[in-house]
Amino acid sequence: MRAIRESFDVVVLGAGTAGAAAAAFLSEAGLRAALLDTRPLDQAGACWVNAVPYWFYDAAGLDRPVSPEDVAPPDGALRMLPVSGGKGFEIRPAPAPTVDMALLVRRLHRRAVASGVHCFAPVRDLVAELEGPRPVAVTGIHEPGDAAPRRFRLDARLFVDATGWTGFLRGLVPTLRRDCPVPTGRDLCAALQEDCELADPEGAQAFLAARDMRPGDVAGWVGVRGGFSTRMVHVHGDLAHAGLLIGVSGDGRNGTAAALMARLKADHPFVGRGIRGGGGMIPVRRPFDRLVAPGVALVGDAACQVFPGHASGVGMGLVAARMLADAVASGDDPGAIEALWGYAARFQRTHGPILGAFDVFRRMAWDMPESDVQALTDCGFVGPGMTQVALSQRLGPVPLGELISIARGALRRPDLAARMALIGPRMAAVAAAYKAYPADPDPGMLARWSRALGTAAGVTPDVREGDA
Ligand SMILES: Cc1cc2nc3c(=O)[nH]c(=O)nc-3n(C[C@H](O)[C@H](O)[C@H](O)COP(=O)(O)OP(=O)(O)OC[C@H]3O[C@@H](n4cnc5c(N)ncnc54)[C@H](O)[C@@H]3O)c2cc1C
The missing domain is CATH 3.30.9.10 (D-Amino Acid Oxidase, subunit A, domain 2)
Incomplete structure (x- = not known):
């Protein structure tokens, strides 16, 4: 079998929305990029219809979709x-x-290819090579439909894990395997x-x-x-x-x-x-407390950059891809932890507050009997204003009329009002914690932040002190 060996600045694993956008943005920023997927390119990523607020495209630097992509x-x-x-x-x-989504993913692939990204799909038998804790190469077999299979070895300074919720690289790089538990149940x-x-x-x-x-x-x-x-x-x-x-x-x-x-x-x-x-x-949990390690960045579902209230991850994955490219484009080494941390800190400080706060809400709703969840809307606790905030995935004012209907709901269901009154301050505390995400890649500071977040949110911290 023919074999190739190539060096890139960045290799992106996973050609769904998050990975394809990351490859395109990184390449447009001047980095030599490769994009890999275990599926053929025209089957990569989501292939159904998703709801994505327009502001995400603006923030990511993408044109808004038009028909037939926009349904x-x-x-x-x-x-x-x-x-x-x-x-x-x-x-x-x-x-x-x-x-x-198939048309959006295809648009992102076209943009990636136009900016010079080298695509390898489908690939199989992928192996990541590490030097110490840092990945330095991926090897595998590329099976292009129109040519003979070939073995490859791709060296790079940065590897982006955009392989979806199971996180292929996340499970191989020791710090990420330790600090990013695979979501279950x-x-x-x-x-x-x-x-x-x-x-x-x-x-x-x-x-x-x-x-x-x-x-x-x-x-x-x-x-x-x-x-x-x-x-x-x-x-x-x-x-x-x-x-x-x-x-x-x-x-x-x-x-x-x-x-x-x-x-x-x-x-x-x-x-x-x-x-x-x-x-x-x-x-649907909050984003992992740790999003990067030397030579690796997580984006999209691999980073749990998903709105917990309704499991929407496309928009957050696109803006994460943009933030990653912005953070690493100008440095000498795109895989340097200092550069990657800029991405992690900006994402967590910007979008962590709403993602973390709605994870608190999601966990409360998860345990409720369905009659109580339905009562949240029927009694006015969750009305158009709150729904608008949740679905647009952006904080905004809740209209006065809705506050009045919440008060009326409290008279009908004081038990639910008490529960909402308890989680309100918890959501606010979690949002505040994200604003204080460590600015520098100091392991001790990350562990302390993770513990403080865990206390505010009532969850187990991802990163424990002593793990640094
Ligand atoms: C039915 C359904 C409805 C949804 N509705 C919405 C919605 O309305 N709005 C919204 O925002 N989100 C929605 N989501 C979630 C959304 O689809 C995901 O958040 C989004 O697709 C995540 O994009 P991603 O690029 O991170 O990962 P994915 O789309 O999962 O792409 C990952 C890619 O990595 C590839 N891959 C896997 N392993 C490897 C490996 N080892 N090496 C190389 N490549 C690999 C896969 O083949 C895949 O192409 C929905 C999801 C589902 C299932």
């Missing part, structure tokens, strides 16, 4: 519906418009998305009319099976297609995403044959 009509609404029936409330336009969301034909457009219109919705709007329910569970129905504006989404606790205690999807279809007989879709696990 949502410009003023399409999200209507949150009580599971028990009724019309709930509407947010128009929806804070997170839906996007065809309660820290995973099992999700399924499917785009289908509309078998009965009149039935779909009747469904929408009964809920004051228009074609193109998205219907969402929370607390459908256990505290952390959701389902969504998106009747497309063309009245020819519908998108379905299920999210449920990854530990299986509330049933499988497949069973919930079957039930969702049975409840909406106007939805017809499936056309495309996919699913998998999404990590």
Whole structure:
């Protein structure tokens, strides 16, 4: 078998949204970059439809999606519906418009290739070579569809782990293996998305009319099976297609995403044959307290850069990729811990507050019976303002009217009000902790910060003192 050996400034593992964006941005910043995936490039990353707020594209330096990549009509609404029936409330336009992920991933690949990134996909038998704690090369076999397989060895000063929640490199580099526990059970969301034909457009219109919705709007329910569970129905504006989404606790205690999807279809007989879709696990814990080690950076799901309240990771992965490129572009060694720390500190200080705070909320909701989760919306504790903040993944003001409805809800469900009153200060304390993420790569400081965060959040710290 033919063999190649090449040297790069950076090798990115994983060509989903986070990895493809990182490779493109790093290459555009002047670094010689390679991008690897175990799947063929046209199958890398998410292949379903995801909701991603437009501001993430702006912050990452990407053009906003347009049709056909952008699936949502410009003023399409999200209507949150009580599971028990009724019309709930509407947010128009929806804070997170839906996007065809295959087209977004393809756009990022094109951008990466145009900027000079060398792509290797699919690859197999990947092995990382370490010198001490630092990776120095990856080896494996590249099987391009149109040419004979070839062995490769790629040397680099920086390796980016964008391989998704299981984190291939994260599990091999000693410091990361120690400080970044693989998410399990309660820290995973099992999700399924499917785009289908509309078998009965009149039935779909009747469904929408009964809920004051228009074609193109998205219907969402929370607390459908256990505290952390959701389902969504998106009747497309063309009245020819519908998108379905299920999210449920990854530990299986509330049933499988497949069973919930079957039930969702049975409840909406106007939805017809499936056309495309996919699913998998999404990590929903806070980002790892440690995002980098010498010669390695984690981005995207591999870093748990996912909004815990609803398991959305695309936008955070894109802005993380941008921050990483900004941090390492100008130094002599892109893998130097000092340069990489700039990325970690900026990400944690900027987005840690909202991610960490909503992880507190998520953990509270996880343990609630579904009737209580539903009561959070039905009694007004979670209204359009709070939902807007959560879905846009950006802090913003909650309107006065919503505070009044929270007060009314407190009269109806004082027990829930007490629980909310307890987690409010905890969310604020966690947000404040993230603002103090260590500015420098001092192991002792990171361990102390991790412990302080753990105390504020009520979780086990990732990094323990003495581990430095
Ligand atoms: C059904 C569903 C619905 C979702 N809805 C939303 C939503 O509405 N909004 C949102 O923001 N997010 C949503 N998410 C989450 C979102 O899809 C992920 O957060 C996002 O895809 C993560 O991107 P990533 O690039 O980090 O990882 P991935 O998309 O997982 O890409 C990782 C890539 O790494 C490759 N790989 C794996 N191992 C290796 C290895 N050893 N070497 C090289 N390559 C490797 C994989 O083949 C893959 O191509 C949803 C997820 C699911 C499952």
